[in-house]
Amino acid sequence: MVDLIASDPWAGLLPVQAGAARLEAVDPGPLALLAPWPRAEEAMNAALRAAHGPGFPAPGRIETSGAARAIWFGRGQALLAGVVPDPSLRAHGLVEDQSDGWVVARLTGDGALDVLARLVPVDLRRLGPKGVVRTMLGHMNVAILGTSGGVEILAFRSMAGTLAHEIADAMRAVAGRAALG
Amino acid sequence: MGFSGWRILREGLTGNRGWRPHWRDPAPKSSYDTVIIGGGGHGLATAYYLAREHGLTDVAVLEKGYLGGGNVGRNTTIVRANYNLPGNSEFYSHSLKLWEGLEQDLNFNAMMSQRGVLNLFHSDGQRDYAARRGNSMINQGDDAVLLDREGVRRMVPYLDFDQGRFPIYGGLFHPRGGTARHDAVAWGYARGADRRGVDLIQNCAVTGIDIEGGRVTGVQTTRGAIRARRVGIVVAGRSSQVAAMAGMRLPIESHILQAFVTEGLKPVIDHVVTFGMGHFYISQSDKGGLVFGGDLDFHASYAARGNLPMAEHVMEAAMTLMPVIGKARVLRSWGGIMDMSPDGSPIIDRTEVEGLYLNCGWCYGGFKAVPGSGFSFAHLIATGRPHEPAARFRLDRFATGRGLMDEEGTGAQHNLH
Amino acid sequence: MRIDCPLCGARDRREFSVLGDAAMAVRPEVGADTQTWSDWLHLRDNTAGRLRELWYHEGGCAAWLVVERDTVSHAVHGVSLVGASDAD
């Protein structure tokens, strides 16, 4: 039997430290997209609670219970992170494995918001630890999750290199400004 | 009054007191044989050719603002005949020929400058389509040269051949393409039409189109009713509103297209250069400003102003393609209202109302079309028959599906161009 | 320009793409004649004023929106989700 070896999407690009900001890779565990069928929203919500704890999140919110995070991910969609989705969910909507579709990077430090202000057209200052926005970083579609002490940025796996590059660039510029005094 | 170097000399020596208005400012008469609604480039050219080619001088051009105040005064001044599809191909070919003799014809220097238009391509697929287009141009009797990467480098060495996101594979060069001084084109046609007896009436908005028994009989205006046997509508940016006065709905959406000019700089860009991986085109004016533009803002608009995302996108294209202009500063931006047709190609046609003619849908390509459009529209109005190079610009092509001209291949329906 | 997405809040123009007149949200009856289809796809009121349009929050939540917007002033007078009563 062949032994498949997982490769690292960041391939040595992370971590990056510049000035007061730090960007590092995060392993989010399993990721699955949940999208209840029309009129099955309540049933999905109930099934999600029963199987994993968190309810189906309201727009912009993250519901957490134990290892499971249900992250609002767009119109009628949530990303279930941290647990493998229970088969019972499939009775109420689309459930698709996205574990390898998204990469996650964590940006922390005092300059983090300044760095993101160079790249993201959304005001992230009030993004609390239960908040998520779907937006763009440069020209990439991303999700940005509030965490304590920083944010987590989800982007397409194929764009991991560009993501790391764009953020690192902005980190260096913010650090450069700080150095001007 | 003829213009010439001698004339300038004489006036200069006598205190420049002999200059006279380039056109009269007549009050509208109560009746004309033909009324052209719209005193932009196309309308003025139509009037000029009605008089010059067909001897029709009982003509009024009605302009709600000032002459040449529409898109002919707010564009990136590019002139070219580099189309692929039948219909566009013969029309723009004809228009370019008219451009080439325009100044002498009009006795007005519109500064037509055939500095060449270079369309870059960035993949094998783009090269194949550029070749197909270039061959269409030569089939049509126009000129085209296919350049490889090194050929492009020799012509425009200042491009970023190494660091840009999309490598330059080569380019399709159209030597006879170029630029012209946009306002001067409108003024030259206005002066030429006026000198042949056409009444150019400014500050005269059309408020209604009179139709009796399926036949046009005149127009209502803010300066009174005007009877006319024939009426031509050529009002890019307001086509739907004017056509609605005749009970017509058009296959037109109005969109905003932005353009930009930098501060004056010593010569740096000699050609018109276009980027194949993003809508971006640039040239340098004789005054030294870099004149450039990009794609539509994409939302319908009648406000002659754009928004930042598209402006930034255009600047980003500049920075990836030719970062050497990074320290040039944008001085002014403006927006034109484009008549967008479903397939991206224009309409010059009769309407269901006898005597009422329609010229619209030039999308973002109207400037280079000015001479050809005026010539063909005048022919249609004067003879009642389509002019051969514009015979495919039919209004019914969307209903029949015949002769759609979707040059970009993005779809013969709205919002895809 | 900013559009107030019902799910995401006010967002910059750059996150959206646009499909034009909201007439496109309702297709003609199956079996309607070609002229009806052609008129639906091609002819537009092209209103200079308030227009209902289809926008897509492509760089955000992927919702299709009906935006009532003034094409002269660019003022936005209302935003709703396409097919809202059923999809969310």
Added chain:
Amino acid sequence: MRIEGRGRVDRGTPLRFRFDGREMEGFGGDTLASALMGAGVGVVGRSFKYHRPRGVLTDGSAEPNALVTIGDEPNIRATMQPLFHGLQAVSQNRWPSLGFDLMAVNDLAAPFLGAGFYYKTFMWPQRFWERLYEPMIRRAAGLGALSGKPPEEHYETAFAFCDLLVIGAGPAGLMAALTAAQAGAEVILCDEDAAPGGRLLAEVEDVGGVAGHLWAAGMAERLRGLGVRVMPRTTVTGAYDQGTYGALEQVVPAGVHPGGAPRECFWRIAARRAVLCTGALERPIAFRDNDRPGVMLAGALRAYVNRWGVAPGRRVAVFGNNDDAHRTARDAAAAGLKVVALVDSRPDAVNLAGDVPFMPGWQVTQAIGRGGLRAIRLAGPGGRGRMLEVDGLGVSGGWNPSVHLTSHMGARPVWDPGLAAFVPSEAAVPGMSVAGSARGRMGTAACLRDGAERGVEAAGELGLRASMPDLPEAGDDLLRLRALWAVPGKGRAWVDFQNDVTVKDVRQAASEGYGTVEHMKRYTTQGMATDQGKSSNVVALALLAQATGRDIPGTGTTTFRPPFVPVSIAAMGAGGRGKRFAPERRTTTDALSRAMGAPMIEAGLWYRSAYFPREGETTWRQACDREVRMVRQTVGVCEVSTLGKIAVSGPEAGRFLDLVYTNTMSTLAEGRVRYGLMLREDGHVMDDGTVSRLSAHDFLLTTTTAAAGQVMRHLDFVQQAYAPRMALRLVSVTEHWAQFAVAGPLARGVVDGLLDAPMGDLPFMGCRAVTVGGVGARLFRISFSGELGFEIAVPARYGESLFRALLGRAEALGGGAYGLEALNVLRIEKGFLTHAEMHGRVTAFDLGMHRMIAPGKDCIGKALASRPGLVAEDREMLVGLWVAGDRAPLAGAHLFAEGASPVSENDQGYVTSACWSPTLEQWLALGFLKNGRARQGERLRMVDHLRRLDVACNVAEAVAFDPDGGRMRG
């Protein structure tokens, strides 16, 4: 000239700098303009057309004359450039030197170079325009030159958000910010200057009992303490829809290397409310030779004296039509300058300047001194004349409120006859109010009050309760004035300094019929220079009104478009530098493929391997031919992850797919795959791909790489708009799965050996879930090569590992990796389509696929695909083309009947794809030919003018190899 004991520059910090190579000294706090003035430099630039020597006119961003090159940056306004040690500035638009400019000969020819002269000449002989006249004009035109190199510094764009944006940190702006911030609003306060205070920086005037500039600095500190984001050196450049503003921040000055920091940042500020507090700009009065170096705006002269302690000379005069000019005379005298005269055109004016020679009812008629002002000529009541020796003259024709941003959204300002200026119209920009002298409230106290009131109002609109703060005590001078635009007399009087537009030019434009303001501007180029008419627009409009016998409001208004100050392309386009224009998408085997030597080519945003060269191969063709033969004879492996993959799931998924595909998908059996065609609503082909039914409720769609985004947007639309009640949802899974084609007669062995359990009898167009090394995977038996083919998909993290395993097995059987070039040849041999053929203008009919439009159901595009023009016999249809001989066919060539000349009227079609077929040992092509299906076997002429190809070819079926498909089914 420096004035001892005056100015607020830091005399303890001398700074050495160079101008045109000459070393000079200035002080900390100087601008380049003030330092040059301090060093006694009068001529700092040349005008655009006549190359007249020019000095500094203003003290701000509206400067039309003092433009210099610093480092690699042309057209830097010396009035805005902070001085630093080692600064090197070079003058522009002169040759060979600033003092002696050969192009100044233009000035002598001025009678022949008036408004619009070039429209009337340079036409004969015709060819001379491009060969002689135009190149000459182009060389003479332009201001500074670009360096020819990309910027070395970093540039950036950024976003900011606030409740209230206050634009301008003068008295009004400071008070607006204070009021709103105290009420709890989040405030951003921008100012183009490095220091807050606006006009207070230029005045000797107390506010709240302290010097105005100190009061402003204290206020800025207080505001920071309240959480206000104070952004110095940041000019708001444009007002856009829904409270979006553009702003340019100069992070470091031109000529200073910023290290890791950006040189400039272009901000996009989203503000719920804004208050415009941009003050007012002074305007000149036109009189003969009013452009002489040493003639400057009176307010600017005052600023140079008060703020920087410099002056153009020791003997100065002031000429104005308003009270504010008197302040300049007063301050100049107080600074110890010899004020020769305060000339006020109003006969009834009262001297407010104290002990200076006062000349009410007089006018300056001429400035004398080509290289620097030496004297002025004056005319007074009763025809009296005088001449005064001066080396500096301050001129004030009044003040124009800086209404620029209020017209960015189309509103036009309104004429205020009392001010003889335009003031903003009400609600010009939604959400933005205007305070202070920007709306004609001219005195300091009035500005303080107005700013506070607008701040209270804005806070109220934000839902906050604000109250009026205590207003600091300040002077409140009224701006009394009587309009004076141009002093009558002979000679040329300048209106637009940089573009050399004179009073005569404006009048000539009017006499030639260019009487509307837009015509006049375009005909004379007034207002088109780098200052965009900031100092000239109102004067020109007034002169035009006089010339055409109309009043000013009846003549027109001045409008302004963004940007307020020029913005570098590098700043606004920072997001596109280098590779940042578009994200790069890398497949799971990207690094490995590069390591194997594969050249990578762009496919949309993706990179794909072109071919995998082996030793001894020197051309891409050798590698490609080998890879094609390998697939036909043994087995090849190719990553195909870039194709779009969309999961559609739900009880009604099949019904939904019936709507989006031409053919029926709801009848597809579980475990089976079907080819599908998607149309746009206009009846043309959007894309093709496969549909796999993984289970009763679960379908997986593939799209082409090129159309993946478009298809996803389309499906989202169809689902949300046309099928909101259907029980299904869809999501892109492109990124999750890495997918590989394994093709060739030996493909089964390669795949089977990797599966944890053998696939058994997976039929052609079958699919199933499998495991590889315990990892869940998907196996499809589909073929884009025409060979026995499989595609196997694993979660992306295992992509590279699976590729290695597949290659290992394939190579053991004589196979290996193949790239995009071979993939393309394989599919051309089979007549399979890519977007070379599905180029947006083709129909299913053109492709011979019209029978795939299922008759019994509706689908997107079906109705309009039946339009007569879309199914006409004379349409260009897909055909194969076989070329005899050794000339390669070329995609892009056109087709003609044999013997017909290759011109448009004879055009029969064109070639879309072409290749050498190593399988058939034959040049092959695909193309579209009029009525092509009926012309099998016909001999045609294939012509490519561009590349000098003219060969014969035969029309054939599109499928050249294995037409029955036995190999892929077998």
